[in-house]
Amino acid sequence: MASALRQRRLTIQERLKRGAQQDPYLDALPEEPSLQADADESRESNAQDSARDSTTDSTADSTKQSLRNSLQHGRPASGISIELDAVSKRFGSKQVLRSIQLSVQPGSFVAIVGRSGCGKSTLLRLLSGLDQASSGSLRLQGQEVQGIHPATRLMFQDSRLLPWNTVLDNVKLGLASTGTGSDDPRRRAYAALELVGLADRAGEWPSVLSGGQRQRVALARALVVNPRLLLFDEPLGALDALTRIEMQRLIERLWQRRGFTAVMVTHDVSEAVALADRVILIEEGQIALDLQITLARPRVRDAGFAHFEQIIFDRVLARDEREQHGLHVPLYDI
Amino acid sequence: MGKKKWHLQALPWYIPLFILVVWQVLGSTGLMPERTLPSPIEVFQAGWKLTTNGELAAAIGISTWRALIGFIVGGLLGFVLGLLNGVIPLSEKLTDSTIQMIRNVPHLAMIPLVIAWFGIGEEGRIFLVALGVFFPIYINTLHGIRSVDPGLIEMGQVYGLRHWQLYRRVILPGALPSILVGFRFALGIMWLTLIVAETIAANSGIGYMAMNAREFFQMDVVVLSILLYALLGKLSDLMAKGFERRWLKWHPHFAKEGSQFKSG
Secondary structure (H helix, E strand, O other), X not given: OXXXXXXXXXXXXXXXXXXXXXXXXXXXXXOOHHHHHHHHHHHHHHHHHHHHHHHHOOXXXXXHHHHHHHHHOOOOOOOOOEEEEEEEEEEOOEEEEEEEEEEEOOOOEEEEEOOXXXXXXXXXXXXXXXXXOOEEEEEEOOEEOOOOOOOEEEEOOOOOOOOOOOHHHHHHHHHHHHHHXXXXXXXXHHHHHHHOOOHHHOOOOHHHOOHHHHHHHHHHHHHOOOOOEEEEEOOOOOOOHHHHHHHHHHHHHHHHHHOOEEEEEEOOHHHHHHHOOEEEEEEOOEEEEEEEOOOXXXXXXXXXXXXXXXXXXXXXXXXXHHHOOOOOOOXXXX | OHHHHHHHHHHHHHHHHHHHHHHHHHHHOOOOOOOOOOOHHHHHHHHHHHHHOOHHHHHHHHHHHHHHHHHHHHHHHHHHHXXXXXXXXXXXXXXXXXXXXXXXXXXXXXXXXXHHHHOOOHHHHHHHHHHHHHHHHHHHHHHHHHXXXXXXXXXXXXXXXXXXXXXXXXXXXXXXXXXXXXXXXXXXXXXXXXXXXXXXXXXXXXXXXXXXXXXXXXXHHHHHHHHHHHHHHHHHHHXXXXXXXXXXXXXXXXXXXXXHHHHO
């Protein structure tokens, strides 16, 4: 028992030592045979679809068709672009977001940081379609956001697994929106669980899993349809430090492999620098800093890393100093 | 291990068995006169006599039938209204305060009125049982639906669950523990209502059998009827527990209950 524990601890240390070069979960599956089979299938169906599309000759239809295909088959769908134009959000008399102007490249990884209550989670809810902007325009892949986009997935801070469904059924829930057309949901859910290294827990209830395992199941549920936009609402906030770093690496690997657009809200600056191509700092409902992180991946916590962290911290603290002329001393969680 | 398990399972039966023995001893030694309380053996003999002449089966049959019909009518109404009011705010605004007012009237106080309406026919008893069963099921269904984690509902929406799917996969399973609590309460109220209704206004059933026996001073049959109610109540409680075990397997509480004996 004790030796097993020691061994487990050792492997965690090894993982950390090995750095991001080797991912414990992904390397366990050398070639992901099931997903590759999917890719082959979809290549075939692509040919059929393109034939069908040329006869209908309707661009709207074909984009819908390709979207449906990318959801139904395991074909890696490329990320979608996001354009925000003068987006504002008001709750009653409280202005939460003020005229946000933002454009995100398809397939990039954007981190949004800021104090609690700065509006960063509201921005994410607008992107997910759960809330609607009070004014301005918000487009995904050139299309105005209307309600919840079928190619968007959202990961919450708590895993939000259904306690009355097994782990596998919880992952299958991610396929609900694709209807009955998707082939063998069980196999696909299983493949997604393998991706996060939890295939052996497929038959268990979520209540017996640890917090980190639950978040991994939630990640599998989000990835099972190959989303084109994945939104993270502080998904690692409640995890311990080691699990957190493991999860960050897992998310980075999966993002690199799948090529979806990722937007992550976090209050952890080093998490933002570790993962994102671009860090956006929001203060009082406005973009206060928009920083490209030009570090090479996989990222190591070296001087360059610290440099970027420092820039962000400086910007946040500068505001503190400004505010000290006022009467209140702000609390911050950044 | 096997012996230990047997001991643990017999544990709830020690006290009833002890009472039975003391009761028999008191009866046999003449410390307790037969006119106050007949001994268990006398009750058993009365039960045997009524079983062989078929009276007992007929009485249990008719009482169970009444209980079931009343339960189904009242339970279904309570469940549907609870569901509607839990999901549609307008429906709740419209009906909830009326239901709460009626709930606070003890339904057994309506017996004189019910006799006036229905005489001593079946409708009156079924009406009373349905009325009694309605409220616990209604309140617990409503409460269950309200207490479903809004985060889970939001998650269901993000993952593309619509209307019926959202109810089936998220709202109903989330409300189920509370609904089953209402179910258990309702079963208790069902028997209580039926006993009172059958004792006061009936010409068949267990309650009638007891009242009739009192007229002829057959104390053994009176006690037998009371024991029958206890048994039927226990049976329905076991049924409710069975449903809980079956449908709430996922719940940590019931998972623990299942493994309790294994670890002990």
